[in-house]
Amino acid sequence: MKKNNAVKLPLLAAMVTFAACNSGSTQQHQEASTDTAKVPAFNLADIDTAYKACDDFDNYVNGGWKKNNPIPSTESRWGAFGILDKQNKEVRLKSIIAELTSKTDLKKGTEEQQIADYYTSFLDTATIEKRGITPLKPYLDKIDAIKTLADWAAVTGELQKIGVSTFTGFGADADAKDSKMNVLYQGQSGLSLGEKSYYMQQDSATKNVRDEFVKHVDKMFTLAGFPEKNAGTTILGLETGLAKIQLTNVELRDPVKTYNRAAFSELKTLAPDFDWDAFAQKQDIKTDTLVLQNKGYLTNAGKLLKATPIDILKTYTKWQLLSSFAGYLPKAFDEENFHFFGTVMTGKKAQKTRAERAIRSTDGKLGMPLGKLFAKKYFPESSKEKVSQMIENVRSVYGERIDKLTWMSDSTKQMAHKKLASFTYKIGYPDKWKDYSSIQVDKGTLLENAISAILYDHHENIAKIGKPVDKSEWGMTPQTVNAYYNPLNNEVVFPAGILQPPFYNPNADDAINYGGIIAVIGHEFTHGFDDQGSQFDADGNLKNWWTKTDRENFDKLTKRYINYFSNIEALPGVKINGALTIGENVADLGGLTLAYYALKKSFEGKEEPKPIDGFTWQQRFFLGWGQVWHGNITDAALRQQIQTDPHSPARDRINGPLPHLKEFQEAWGCQPGSKMSLPDAERVVIW
Template identity: 75%
Template sequence: MKTAAFCSALLTLSLTMGGCKNEKEETDTTKVPGFDISSLDSTAKACNDFDSYVNGGWKKKNPIPGTESRWGAFGILDKENKEVRLRGIINEITELKDRKKGSEEQQIADYYQSFLDTATIEKRGLAPLKSYLDKINAITSLKDLAAVAGEMQKVGVASVTGFGVDADLRNSKVNVLYQGQSGLSLGEKSYYERTDSSTLKVRTEFVKHVDKMFSLAAFPEANPGKTILDFETKVAKLQLSNVELRDPVKTYNKMAFSDLEKLLPDFDQKTLADKQDIKTDTVIVQNKPYLQNLNALLKATPLATLKIYTKWQLLSRFAGFLPKSFDQEDFRFFNTVMRGTKEQKARVERAIRSTDALLGMPLGKLFAKKYFPEEDKKKVSDMIENVRSVYGERIDKLTWMSDSTKAKAHKKLKAFTYKIGYPDKWKDYSSIDIEADKLFENAISASLYGHKEQIEKIGKEVDKKEWLMTPQTVNAYYNPLNNEVVFPAGILQPPFYNRNADDAINYGGIIAVIGHEFTHGFDDQGSQFDDEGNLKNWWTASDRANFDKLTKKYIDYFSGIEALPGFKINGALTIGENVADLGGLTLAYYALEKSLKGKAEPAPIDGFNWKQRFFLGWAQVWHMNTTDEALRNQIQTDPHSPAKDRINGPLPHLKEFQAAWSCAPGSKMVLPDSAKIVIW
């Protein structure tokens, strides 16, 4: 699951869009078993390796498709949602005649067509990039560079710094401008620092990739790959790591915009902002030393190198919208080399996903209308309240927290709000200009719209009804600034939520997901925000010390797990998700137990009692096969532990698991009571 960012993503991120809600028409009534026993591997032992026991059979039957880098419940449901359900919706729309300009139907149909119009894409070549390339070539100073970078950031081209907009962490009712580090092609500084053979291979291939892209573009610069790798390595050394970025206090540096200009005087921040139509007197800076050191680096770097870097960022950003040779080379590096994906999806499937990425909310409105029964909202709402009730009971029973802090934890828990399925209100995106033969311009138009929408929020009240995910997304999130949990319609389907399954399976699935998101409000980051979503300490010093001691133990526990030879899980990076998994499982188990009070004991199903089926439900939502490349990338960049360890990692800490499966002391899936960690 995802936790909403504490500081806004840069304005360079892709736009997701909204549309209008209509009444229900049709729902998906396919029946899926609560748990398929053919997924089991009877040769494995539940108490030694629960993932292998529950999912070993499934893994053997479900090798990773050549078009994927990992294959599991999330990816399979995402494929169904997008490549089947959205495809059907898009096909229906493309058959409509007389689509009104600016209507959602026109935008969806024409964008989809523009992505499939490969003949026009090939014919146009790099012509769509010409105006940007001319501006890059005309750069004669760092101030010129800032102007060009500012203009290109409006359409999603990264630079070494960038701006974003989100609620003020210390005044969550008002939006403010954020400034943060950016610009690493490999995504995280560890890729520029590690010396193991697999990471060295990535860097070697990156150099070849950049050289190839420049060659395809017939750019005259010599050795661009080495030039860019050398420059980005220097930038990486100045940046905070992904672990350090988790600290909302350290990365909150509010100042006058004029003071930001003083930190980076040569890479003119006013020019960078003016070119993005940003008008504000205040900014929250992520890392002051980075800016001061970056200014010195930029001054010491030849302007020719900075121009090569800027060209590369432009080319990389739009590679998927250019002729096939660029698109394929971009896929080869970022998907095959970095993640182990062997082949690209068919153009039609990619057209659907690209349309979804650009026009996700208009498609989401139609998706929810067709595939999310209204009655499921009520069911999920009841589940959420059940989890809230159990969480309150768990807080009362904590032995490491004082009564005064418990009272404030209850206040925050009571203030939790939630969104289910799809937005209650939808935005109007009719001003985005989409044409059936101009793929590049369509992407530009949508990006400019999204950028304008973001900067117009600066200084204005936060819209608490806004969604950060589309309805068809197979995920969920907790937003600390709104103190809310959000569950899109896309994840409220089997195996996560199955209206035909027994309660134990659903509690191990969707209820644990709900508990997971609730627990994010009390993980190492979320616990620093109060009931109103403000970065504000509500803990006593001793209670905070107790909490930090427990999380440190859990960090050390996961840091000892080797996912691949030489690659151990980063416990400090994944602590938020790991705490949320542990909390989600605990809450879901006791919510299920509470729901059964006063009722007859549920009969075993397929030989498993309700306690065992609860844990089967948890394990099946994380069944997954993953390429080694994707796993290495995940360990270095992702705050989520690998799927296998999301199953096996928390279970040894649960006495409920040990009892359900009659695991003897000393089993691999059992820890001594003294080593078990209970946080929430």
């Protein structure tokens, strides 16, 4: 339940909460997944006619749904993504795991044995209670033995291997300037609250989070029997010091400024008092070169660490270890961990059942082995063909849109076409599966099982340094309800998990599906041309392919869109960070535009579809967009999203781009001056 505060590497694939479609005929779908009932294209009961489409499209389309679907006590937000995720995990994965755990002859080291025994170990609360924090003792002993900053560097390096954060971290990925080869990246890390604004902002809500954090740390130390006094205040003080010198989440979006190739030895010049050799050796890292995220941070962090008493660093490291594995410890730790990271941070009222969490934990640690079984049972090979056709449809329309641009020169258009033609895509699940047999899993050792899976991931990642990139690799499991664009591979990826209603519905009319799945595909394509993706060429290298004037024109358009979203109030006194969300906002605007004209193009030479339920095809297109994003969210989760997430809130992903689309105003007959309409001079049209 602890918020992920993993190292923020600058150029990893952009995981975006928007994705692709299901496919194949209804018959094929039923053969692959017999648990899926026929889903209506659009439920008219979801509409709330107390609202007007031209004033608040979200509440018009989804007002009825919101009233009838309150947030469950175990969730901080509830919508199409969460509901489908619950179906995938708590129904489909559950059935797979139940079948495996019923068997008594599973061979040691097989994926089936790993899945079954990991799940069983998570449910064995009697053993977990009996063992207490004993599984952490070997690591705690090493922390207690620290006497110098050099000792601390070695121990934190060893803890990095098992996912325990400190002020910085390493990870391998494709070299942004030589995308065929992997390189080691360094990035800032170590903030328990996830982002520096939580340490800096002085509003009452953020201050309350910090106060609750101090209480949370103190209680966790008390539960563990640790002797340190005022640990919460101590840790908040150190993390605040780190936060002050870290880059903001907006600054981290700049792939040029965060790419600083250097010799490994330069680390010793930037922060000479930290033992970089020991830190790297404990992680089995051997390299002469790496890419630094921000040299200034390393220098300032080195000075901060040198000035910090070693006992404070030890207390901080104990906290990071305890917090990282709280969910695998006895009930008291687990519940306190949920209280802070679940209730205080996101507004959840109750934890999921132990069995539900066992499924999700198994999925988190053994996601790909589970994904192999999921894909086999729920996603037929034939589905890939339909999705491929949709992707090529979007590619074709995108090319036409590029040709019609008035703000881009012919020479840059030529390069844009080259990049568009070079886009590759992955659908459903990997073509080849890795060997996970080295992960050690036993029924009575939950925490050790988790560590073994983490170590597998660490060694696999570190082994890539200096090796050619394997472009067949996936950054998401097949059961994931999401999709992503990876600028380093110039690829879009659509897992099987999201290729289902409401994103794609084989029983729906084309307009609904184009407003859903095709807009999703267009969204991912547009990421290749957003504020970050546009800085990478057709080969996935960080390289300028624009003329100076064209880049200035693009930046002017995105600046206007940044200002537009920055004026949207998500909560009283809390506005969207337009600079943080610009990539996703541009992708939404582009995805909608591409999908609309792809739908229109599909009707060429055919009779225009007749209205359904009183709605024209143009209106149903936007109904499809609206229902993909229907959702409710707690104020705490919404506040956290505004501060940390590059995606705008769901209601603003619905309403936000629509005033910029003349097609929306024409579809719904919106008059000038309506809230969902803008004068032509104020519209932002990028792609």
